[in-house]
Amino acid sequence: MLGKGLLQGLAVTAKNLVGSYHDPARYVTQEYPEVQPKLPEAYRNFPFLVSETADDPMGTLRCVACQICEKECPPQCIYIEKSKDKKPDANGKLQIYPAVFAIDTAVCMSCQICVEVCPFDAIKMDQEFAIAATDRFDGLLLNREQLAKPNAYYHQIHPTEASEVDARLAAERRAAEEKARLAAAAKAAAPKAAAPTAAAAPGVPAASASPGSIPPPGPPPSSS
Amino acid sequence: MSPLHVCLALSAALFCTGLVAVLVRGNAILVLLGVELMLNAANLNFIAFWRFGPGGGEVGLVFVLFSIAVAAAEAAVGMALVIAVHRHLRTIRVAAANRLKG
Amino acid sequence: MTLLLAVLALVCLVPAVAAVLVRNLIHSALLFVLAWLGLAVFYLAVGAEFIAFAHALVYVGGVSMVVLFAVLLTRPGRVDPLPPPSTQRAIGGVAAVALVASMLGSSIFWTRLPSMEPIPMVSLRRLGELLAGPYLVALLLVGLILTVALIGGLLLAAPRRPSEGGDA
């Protein structure tokens, strides 16, 4: 009969109108600036630099200014200048550090290639998406200080992945210590028999994997 | 000058304006509108004589109603004719429609 | 009263004259609408309320739409097959109209019209009784004319089907 469909349609919209006042399923809009969206853990957009501590971000950057990410970046939005001097990193080893590390987020296309190629787990993807600014150069061209965020923050936004990375780094560190200990022992025992190739073998499977790649899914390693 | 004079003068002026449209403008639509204007002038006379005349002019009012209705019909048919002529001759100048056989 | 009517007369005469004089057809049609509106107000001032509204409804609401539609549907083509209208004809027309105008004007202004008080207004009910009583046949005939005009207009304006050999 003519008009049945019209009435059905009216009923649908009326249900939505009334339902929007008491039924959360019919009122899905979140008012953004006040209500921040709950981002899924896998959400990622622009890169940031991981530092070990929040107190001294510049001193504990993992980045060693190897410039692999700068070379790999498809839109070429990363700019790095190596430092002239060396500073000790988290392991106490002397490293070059980035004197200038800038990312132009207006150019960045969030492809995550920089994260994948980084051998030091120094650059990770952030969840900060409200990067609107009134000035394209001051607001969107982020420098070292703006990019640096502590590891704790990384744990906060990507807990699973961060635990994996920490476990891997700890394993690497243990392996390095083991190696150093073995080397020291070998040096003490038989200085001429010390061979660097023998060290990598025992008990460090994670270190043998390509260091920059995302770990395969699975239960995270127990702890770091 | 009485109100009746004013009404009749306006009526005469409207009639002449309509006549100009019919005689001088070659556009069929304007010709039709001119005829409408002349009808309006006649209606105005009826109303003027009903209101300011010697009485018994109610018939005039009824006549005006009929006149308006017929004028509407005239406009509808006239415009349909204009469109038909335009489709046939690609112009709506009255001078173009001077042959019975297209 | 006379002064008010004279002003209103000017209000509807000026657009009417302008409508005949302007070259733009749409402007002309809209000026005609203005003249009709003025005429409706004039009727209202004279006291013919019902006629005024009927006039406005039919002319401003109906006839004007048909006219504008006709104007839009009959835009002049690229080539007009006719020579431009001659000034001779225009002069002839104006002369004829001037003759008519002088005759009408003189007959109006030289006639001594009896100055009578306006008669009381006719109530709507009385008008309806007239229409449904003595003029019922005429009313029915007008209805018939309107129906015929509607159908005739449709038939005239409807494009001919290709199968009937029309050129539309």
Place this chain on the structure above:
Amino acid sequence: MILAAAPASPADAWLERAPVLLRDALTGWLPDALRPWVAALLSIATILGVFGLLFAYMTLAERKILGRIQNRPGPNRTGPFGLLQPFADAIKALTKEDIVPRAADQVLHFLAPVVLVALSLIGLAVIPFGRNLVAVEMEASVLYFFAAGAATELAIFMAGWASRNKYSLLAAMRALAQLISYEVPLLLSVVPVIVVAGSLSTTDIVAAQGGWAAGLWPHWHALTPWGFSAFAVFMVAALAESNRSPFDLPEAESELIAGHLTEYSGFKYALFFMAEYLGMAALSAMAVTLFLGGWQAPLAVLEFIPSYAWFGVKLLLLLLGFIWIRATFPRLRIDQLTRLSWKFLVPLALVNLINGGVWAATADWTGAAAVVRWFISALGVVVPFIFLARSLSAGYGPRTYRYASP
């Protein structure tokens, strides 16, 4: 008439007479010659103020309700619950640049919005907003209303044509076609009301709807079979007349940019919107007057609420209906639009005309005959509806979906 006879009527209540008392207080000190003029100016100012405010908050209500229906909150930034949004919009519209295309017909382009608003407003003069609350009392006020409303489409044509823009011109053509199609059922649906009420005056028509059958069932025209049919036809035609969705073909955004509004900006654009809402409000007010008993209360016990409040409630309900319909239905195509009018609404209204005539002729039937009268009237609505609906939807079976289930 009925109310004048009723003793100790609610017409004497203080709240009921408040507007008239206020007017008298404001004009009482003036000399007699000036009084009617000032009173007229006052009623004009009141109508302008009330309907201006109504327009402002209708835009807000429309956006809010559309939002709610689409699972979002609607404007809520300006003021509490977005209540200041209309004023923000007004300031924005006023401060925007007024752009007129160089090729446009300057005079008509300027005149169109002004004429449209003026024509949308003058119809309100004859609406009885409450007991004794009508700006102009006339014998043929219904005719006046429709004569004023018929010209609005002319202004839309002016806007479309003067813009010298092909979308605008298409909108102008559509507006004309739509007007010619829907003016007919609109007027035809009103005629039975005039026949039954026996008057062309809005105050008389409202008075004829006073009283209650069995003390419960109001004598409103919409609550009779023929009246309901006429009311439905009237509302559909009113939707089309005020260019509201689903009949908003002249300004169809998805096809014609904005139709006749394409070349308008700033305040003129706002004027067009104002005219749309005013026209909608005027037609709704007329529908309330003709079919929903005007300012009459639905129940006798509710008469202590002043009449103008009842009118306002009914008007707002109809306007909300307009918004609800806009949120629900998709736009018709132009051929569907004219088909609906000429093949469905016009015949329905014509049959209903006879139906209303029969109702008027059988006005003195009482008791069991009244039931027969109702039955005849209902039959005169249902049977043509079924037949016309069947012929209208002939050849349009239920849609089958190949990949998606509805």
